[in-house]
Structures are given as C-alpha cells and as structure tokens.
Amino acid sequence: MLNSSQKQLIAQAGLNFSHLTESGFCAICRQPDSVESLSDAELVEFLQLANALYRGGEPAVSDADYDFVFLAQLQSRHPEHPLLESVEPEPVFAGKTVDLPVTMLSTDKAYSLEEVERWAARIEKAAQERAMDFAELIIKVTPKLDGYAAYDDGHTLYTRGDGRKGTDITRVFERGLQVANRGERGLGQGEIVVSRTYFDAKLSAFFDNPRNFQASVIKEKELDEHAEQAIKDGAAVFYPFALLPGWQGSWLELRANFNDIVKSIWHTLDYDVDGVILEIVDEALKQYMGATRHHHRWQLAYKENLASAEVRVVDVIPQTSRSGRVTPVAELEPVRLSGALLSRATAHHYKMVLEKGIGPGTLIRLARSGEVIPKIEQVLIAAEPKVPEHCPSCRHELIWDNDYLVCPNNLACPAQIANSMEHFFRVLKNNDGFGAATIKKLYEAGIRRVDEIYALTAAQFEAMGFGPKQSINLVEQLQRSRLEAVEDWRFLAAFGVFRMGLGNCERLLAHYRLSDIFGLSENDIVGVEGFAEKTAAVITEGFAAIKPLFDALLMIGFNLQATQRDASGPSGRPLAGKTLVFTGTLHSGSRDELSKQAKAKGAKVGSSVSAKTDYLVAGENVGATKLNSARDKGVQVISEQEFLELLASEGEQA
Template identity: 30%
Template sequence: MSTPADLDADDLRFAEPNNPYLTAPDTDFTPIERLDADDAEREVALLRAAIREHDHRYYAANDPLIADRTYDALFERLTALEAAFDLDASDSPTRRVGGGTLDELGTVEHAAPMLSIDQSGEADDVREFDARVRREVGDVAYSCEPKFDGLSVEVVYEDGRYVQAATRGDGYEGDDVTEQVRTIRSVPERLGGDPPETLAVRGEVFIPRDAFQDHNRERVEAGKEPFANPRNAAAGTLRQLDLDAVAERPLDCFFYDVLGWDDGEPRDEDGLAPSHPATHLAELEALRSFGLHVNDRAESAADIEAAIDYRDRLGEDREDLNYEIDGVVIKVNDRAACERLGTKARSVRWAFAYKFPARHEVTTVEDVVVQVGRTGRLTPVALLDPVDVGGVTVSRATLHNPDEIESLGVNVGDVVRVKRAGDVIPQVAEVVESHSDTAYAFPDECPACGSAVERDGPLAFCPNGLACPAQAERAVVHYASRGGLDIEGLGEESVEQLREAGLVETLPDLYRLGERREELVELEGWGETSADNLLREVGASREPDLDEFLAALGIHEVGGATARNLARHFGTFAAVRDATEAELVEVDDIGETVAHTVRDFFETEQNARVIDDLLDYVDPQPDETDTGDALDGLTFVFTGSLSTSRSVAQDLVEAHGANATSSVSGNTDYLVIGDSPGTSKRDDAAANDVPEVDEDEFADLLAEYGIDWPPSDED
C-alpha cells in the first residue's frame, strides 16, 4: 500500500497529490447533517477526483492505492453526499453503476471511418504487405501490438469530458452505446493531462479471461446458458438496454488508435493537427498520459522481420495473458506516412493483422452435467479443468447427446483434446487418455424432476413436460417472448427472479400474480410502477389470437408458421387439442413426425393439467381468417424478398382459399420468385415442372381473380 510520501505527482492523472482520499483515507466521515452546502461541494469534488484516480490505478494501471473496502466506503460517501445535497453531475463516478433502461439503441456517425484491417496467418502475406508499403513510401519502421478479440468501439471526448461511444457498425456509423460504455471503470469520464479539444479514440471492449470464467460458472450454476466466449459476452453486454445488467458484467477496454485529434489549430499538409503525435507509439503514450487504458505489450519494430518475430514471441506468451487475442497488428509507425498511404474502400493500407493459428488443447474432464432444455431435450456438458483454447479459457464443452458420449468413449477423469470449432465453440474432439473402462453412463432419470428419460434416436428427453421445473421455467420465458405472447417485462432474468421468490412456478401462475401484488412490489428492482406494468401486460394477454397461443405453448416443432396453419385449419383451440394424428397430417406443412409431436404434447398428463389450469385464465380467440374461395385449389410457394413481406403474401393467398407451403412438390401450382431467391426451391420447381413467376407476374395473376397486390391497408 502506498503512503502519501510515495506518491509522485507525475503519476497522478485525475487528482492532486494532497487529496486526502488518495492514500490511507479517513473513512470516519463527518455526519452529513453537520455539513453545509459549501462543505459538501468541496468534499464531493475531492471524492470524485480521488475515485477517478483509484479507478485508473485499479483498472488501467494495475497499481491500486487503497483496499477494496476503503474504495467502497469512499464511493458510498460520494453517493450519499450527491443525494443529500442534489449534486448530481453527468461525469460523476457514481454514474457508472448503471440504473435505468434504454428504449432502443440510436445510430451515431463516426468522427472518422472505423475501417477494417487486411489479415492473414501466413508470413509471406505479411512480407507482401511490407513490400507494398515500401513501394509507396520507402523504408519504414513498424509498431506492433496485440490484436484484441473483443468489440470495437469509438469513444469521443470534448474538452476532456466523455461525451459519446458507439460500436463500429458498418465502419461509418454504429449503435449509440454511450450509457453502456459509461459503466466501464477503465473508461474515464474525464481525461487527465493535456488532451486536445476533441479526441476520438478507438478501443476494444472485452471481458478479462479470469472474470469471464467466474461469470460463466455463475451462469451455469444458476441454470443459465453460458456465453460461448468472451467476445460474444462483451458484444452482447454492450448492446443490452438494461444498464444495470451492463454494469454487473466485468467489462474492460483497451484503447489503441486515434480516430480524431482536433486542437483547434490549422492542420499540416498531411492533415494532422499541430499537437498530434508524430508516431503511433507516441499516440499510445499520449493516450496513456490522458488516463486511458492502453495495453503495455506494444513495441516498435525496425523492419517487417522484427515484426514477424514480435508475433512469434507474443504467441509464446499468449497463455499468460488475461485477455483474449487472435494475432498481432502491425502498423506503419509514422503517422504522416500512414496519411500518405491512405485507405481502401473497407480497410486501411498502413496496417496488417498477422493471425495466430487455431489451437487444440488437452485437459481433464472433471464432471459431466446434463442440462434440460425448454422442450425437454437433455444435453450432456463436460465440465473441464480450465484450459486455454485459441486464447480463451474454456471450462465446459458440449457432448451433444448420449450417442456422442458412446462414440467418444468419454468419462469423468479422462484426458481429452478440446477444440474450438470455427475458433469459437468448444467441443471435445477425442479422448487422449482414458481413466475408466466405460463411457459416462447417461442418467435414466431427468436431473430436474426425476422422470424416466425417454430416447428418440440419438437424443434423450424428459417426458414430464410443463410439470418439469427446468422445462417450466423455460416455458414461461418462451410464453412471454416475442415468439409467444410478447409480454413485456418478462425476460429470462425476471422469470428466474419470480421463480426464486416462489411467485411463478408454471404458466397459470402468471395470471395469479395480481393476487400477490404486494410480494411482487417488494422484489428487488421492482416497486409499484414495475409491478403494475407487468400485471397490465399479463392481463392484456388473456385473449390471444389462436395461432399466437399455440406458438407460445412451446410445442416442439411448432413455430409461428405451423401455428398459423393449425389455427386456420381447425379454427379453435379445442379442435387443435382434440385432433388425431390423421387429422393433423391433413394440415399444410405438417407431416407424421410433427403430428405425432403435437398429439404427444397434448396427451401428456402433466401438460394436460397445466393447460386445463391455464384455460381458466386465458381464452384463445377462434381463428376468423376470411377464407374466400377465389384461389381455391391453388398452392403457392414463395422464395426471395418481395416488396412486402412474404408472410403478408402467404396470408393473402390463404385468405382467398389457396394453400401457402414452405416447400415445392408436385402439388405446387406456382413458385413466386422475389429478389435474391434460394436455389433449392428453384431446383425443386424445375424437377416438378412447377412454373415460376416473378412479383409482377404474381400481381397480374392475382388481378385476374380480382385480388390486389400488394394489398391495401383495408385488406
């Protein structure tokens, strides 16, 4: 722990050396009621400066000055003072803790194009890049740095204050993630040092490997689907609209490039501002001096061979890094030379990414767990002694199904080779060293409810349906999703919270929440408004359209299109529920397998009890599609993009008596071709002598029957 005498003013970015909250701060604070407004403002200013410095020291410099518990005391004091004296500020450290939900992600135009980089894993391609550079600008030196595998963002500062952040998007504009990036503690709200008036920097948002492992373990233990890799986790987090969820994730950010540097002075002949550093490595030092988190593995290389050597050396150290990389980036160091080299349509001419090869690693299977999916499918997962695979710490890998376990001959304690398919998805490739005589014995009972497991070919299922706790929770999530009844406010985390509180066990419990409103209000993060909003949304779902209700039940193989066909064919839920397999097969696009699945779902005793209970609260509305007979007897298949969505076209022809199916057969009368059509349907049409018509011909055909295309709003 540092003492005040140890502090070097040159090392401080955000606070003065005499700030009392930097080292060994006294956390026995004066009671707030004894402070006046001036005293509070002075203390708040000191606390904000100190906390910014502590954030920088902890997250960017890896050199903390105080213990975590002391930091927490300072943060809590600042929060209390801001609330007591109404001293909120947009750049206060307290703004990082999240809070609130955004309606949507806006779009932001970048200060300068965020272009991609040409890349290869071959040294000859790197040397060819060097030859092209030297032909254009002569001999150059290079800067070399890790190629981070995260999510690229642009962050903009004006007069040293954080004002905006955006994802890369198409390179010219991206999603506005200003509030999400604000929660990342390694991204300062204010810059230190002497930054230009406007600074736009490019960074990579990532999740450290150790934090990713811990977070994924928590998700698995909570019954949630783990993230595939740190990059996906970071990208998904940054696009979250729930800022509390973003703040809870362990995001970090490295800054590595300058997109815009404006000091208010005229630019030189290369387009650079007078104070703009002359080299890329000097840029990185400038960013570091401003308090931005800059990686410490950047180096200079006198020529391309030195750059190639850097890549090989970094590859040897890759396992020891706490962040994921998939190669190195080699850049022309001289900024003026970079400006002269310029750019191509989608990439820069002054940088090249030298990729690492995909890697396979060997580790031990510590355990095998069986997860239960929404449809009852049981999926075995190998829990591994953590191993680095392709720069990612992998602690679990799918074993797919019982037959895959038998094929691999894998069991707990075996040494296995793990690969990342496509350098992303962890899989067990083979058993390297077996420590058992037999493969892992797949359980005969569902781990969630104890029901006897049923097999369907290579797959295993729990037959307990909606009465199985694991299936029930996932069923509630699906029921409320956009693919179901679209009940706003009932996402995966909310459902999990309601289940843990004992408020929702099965689908009918959703409609009994009104009887337990006070318990709902008391849940963390809820309150009167949130509870009433949810109850209103649930109430609005009591009379769903029949097709939406069928899709919401989560019957295996019954998505939106199949649900619409069932609704139109049978008209009422009772008719669908009572239909025999023979009657179900008569429905368009339903074969024997799907018919058996539907019949089995409704005949399962546990499902039947839940549905009977659900129907006490929900009244699925009969399908009242106008089945005019103008197109009676005709069958259409659509492929490609139409001027109006294909679902509208399908609804229209079906409303006039035709069939709209998803595959071409000898019974198809017309294949309607839109833009960018698939080849398989056209091949099937040719094989079955089915005539093809484009959208104009389709419109003419409908006109012969007195039907307008595209349909008017009144239709």
C-alpha cells in the first residue's frame, strides 16, 4: 500500500482513486505487464498518479517503466490523447502560485537514432522553407539532467508546475542553495540537482533516491541537518541549462559520430543524467518552428534503454497498419525485461523476416525501445521464415513495396478505412477540421466512406458528439472543399490509389483526361514515362476499386481544374517544358499559387534543385550557398520579378 508521504502527494495534486483502487494501483506497479488489461480511464488515472508520485520524490514505478510501458501503452492506443500533449505537472508545494515568466514545456523524446533522424529531417524541411542552408545549421547537445525543474528570473525561483503556472520557491536560495559553477542568478530554466557521488556517500542512508532529496529541499519548512549540510557543501545546486557543458556542430558531424558524442556528453557531469538534449541554436528558426502545447519542435531528448535478453520466437503474426503496411509481430516465449513481462516483439518489415530467417524457433536478442512492443535487435539462430500472402484484415492479396508488404485495398480494408478518409481531406488541402481526431470520431459513429461525410448535416455532426459551433463549421468546410478550385491531379491523388501520389497523378493526367483514366489498360499506363510494368496492374486495379466512390463524389460536385496537356507547346513559349524550383520569401503569391500559374504555361515545378532544373526562382532571404550551388549545376537563377515577366510574355504570345 502507499505510504503517508505518497498519499499526501496525491492529495496535493488534486487526484484521487476514482477508476482504480489504492490496492489495484499498487498491484499494477508490481506487475507492469498487466498494463494491457487496463481500460483507457484506468490507464490515464494510473499515469496521473504515477507522475505525481515520481515528481514529488516518492516514485511508485521506475522512470523506464513509466516511459516504456505505461506512457507508451497510451501512445499506442491513442496517439493524440490530451495527456500526451500536455506538460506533465510538478506537484504543488507550499508557496504562492504565480504565472511563469516563460512557458516551461516538456521535451519530446526519442529512443533510437532513427527517431533522431526523423527529427533532423523536420529541422531540414523547416530550414528549406526559410531558405536557410541546413548543412550550416548548428546543433547543440547537452546532458539531460534528472532533477527538479525550475526557472530563475533573478528575483524569484519558480517550479515548473503545469508549464504555465508554478510555485514561488525562492526560499531555497534563502536557505543557501547556490547556482552551479558559481554562476549568477537570473539564467532562466534549470534543475535542482545533487551530486551523485555525494548522495551515494552521505545521503543514501537518509533519502530513498536523489529525487526524494531534491523534493525535500523544496517542500520542507525547515531542512533536516543532512539536506542543510549538502547545500552548505555545494553538493546540491540549481543548475541553469545555460551553464551546461555540451557539444556543438553540424548535423552531418553529429550523425557521423552520434554514439561517441552522446556517450561523452552523457557522462560529463556528476549528477543524475537520463539522456541528452539536442536542439538547434538559430533563434529565428526556433521561432519559426514554434511548439506544440507539450514540447518545442526544435528540441529533442534522446534516451536509451539498454536492457536486452535472448528469447525464442513462437510464431510470427502479420498486422495491417492504418497506412496499409503489414508489420510482422513475433510472439515470444515470455521474458522479463526492465521490469516488464514481454511476450511480443516487432520486426522492422517482412524483407527482414526473409533475410534474417525469423519464424517459429528463431533465437533473437530482444531490446527494449520507446514502444510497448520492443523490436528485434539481432537474430542469433535463424529458422524458416513465415511470410503471409493475404492481408489479415481484408484477405486481399498483398504486394511488395521495396522492403514492405502492403495491402493495396485501402478503401475496403477495415484496418485502413479511417486513414483513407483522413488522407482524402489532407491531400485536397482546401478544408480545415477533418484531421485524425475528427475522422476517428466519425469512424466510431459508423461513417466508412468520404461521400457519407459530405452528406452529413450540422445536426448529424452534433448528434455524433461535436459541439454546435464546430458542427456548423464542419459543414461549411465541406462546402468550401467542393466550391474552391482544386487541380484534377490533386483530386485523383486524394483517393490514395497505391503508387498514385501527387507526382504520378499529375504525370498521368498530363496525357489523359480525368474521365478517361478508368478505361486505361496496363499498356496505356506503362506508355507514360515514369510508370513501370510491375505497378501498372496494381494501379488499374486501384482505379477500379475507387470508381464507385469517385462517381459518387463527382455527382456531389467539385470545382476541378483540368491539367494542361500541351506541355511541349510552341517553341516561342519561354516556360513550356521548363522545370522550375521556387525558393525564398515570395510576395506575388504563395508557392502553390505560383506553381499553378507556371504549370498552366506548360512548366514543371520541382521541390529541389538538380541538374535537370532550368530555373531557380529566388525570392528574398535565400542563402548565397544555395544560389551558388544551383549555378554550379548549370541552373539559371532568376528573381521573382523575372519569373512574372516570363509569365506575362507567355500571355502575350498565347
């Protein structure tokens, strides 16, 4: 059962046992593998209780189990749950609750290099949008302190609280707490920490763990003699992030030496460190990328969980994801790892299953990652691989897409229906409000086709749980998406036919009218440059599958713009057949608008400069490196005004 201090922390946090009992909570703490049996309400309540106890210095479960088992379980069930998008609150201590000088957010976490690379790709995309050279951006790596988060403005020291309101704990400085490295006050965010060596030698007999000690420094009206001595000895300090040691360099340097850099930074300090923080240092790009309600997009915490075990595979079960990819999940002989009893692991893809020999009887090395289902780290003894031929969700024949097995039956496969509806609205780009959360609610209400969504009234939306104002707005957005002009190739791409993304749809409709595509043969498709024989059959099958929905939506009415099919044009037309790339800040219209105008004149618009690019249309704030690189490739750099003059001359000659 919980001790008196833990019960007090739960009360201070304003929490209670409404879905769980105290004994039930404690039983889950002892058996983390029971997490899958919890209802959503029980899981959320467990996370709230466990967080309050951890941050108050009286943890009931390990930090690893909280991240890797319980929080990951919620993320697996509901990736957009509000709890995942909010700052995990610090407990309330005695003191005045006040608005924080700055918003103190949590940090997004990564548990693998692959996740770090995806973060870097988002940074690169943002840099390109700002016409900045990603290769020249500086990334800083610092230790991730495992202490008590606070903010010092030079006059007041605040707890993080809920990220927007905290508690005044300036008293800790009045008790003699110093800033690390003899630093000055007023350096902003940091953490209250205690020397690990000092804690082990002089405090471990009196405090359960460093976090328990850190909490005592804040919440006790009078310090006990051991805490007081630790402060006098300078073992307990407020460590501003601005004073942390670190590494700085480009992404290429970091990626090439990632493990060595992380290892050296991780072990720099004699304080509890549970990872490293990666962040860009360019203030303008930070401001551009912004933040969610939970974390800054320009920052990432990299954490590791190195526990592993050898275990036998019992079976390999296919699971179809919302994207249509079929993932191999290995059922294992149960093994306890990092406090959790594990019986499943995911392989990366079925090509790995074939190449590594993953099937019943395979001996693998299993390692925990930031997911509920851990991944296979290494195959030690191979066995006969087990690969499915049909989708486990709809029984449609599977096809290979590079390393992955994919179910192309996106409109009728139960595992993919919600994703297909969301994809339609996302690709059209002429509507708001039909994101994942809205589509999920519609799916739960029995909606299975996009045309059914367009038939809904505000009253029907409201009956499904949407608010009155939101319901009216959704109907207005549906009307907007029908009335606003949309390119025919974008409309076709919205149906999600396998291998028919935006580029291929535009390429195909440059040769055939939209109304003709359903009568195309495989040979017709192969005859268009860029289409291979092995995908033509899948595409024609995909067109046949979407035909009923396509016809139903056309009857509703959409404002479709036909693709320009005279791409070669007279030789006197300066843009016909040319490839353009836009960069920098443009003033005569958005990139989408200018791209449409260029395509209407027979031009092609690319996303990146290559040797095949004819013109780089450079707006404002374009780096010299990018311009010189384009010129080195033989690309003609023109200004936005010069581009407009080319458009005008096209109009004069037409």
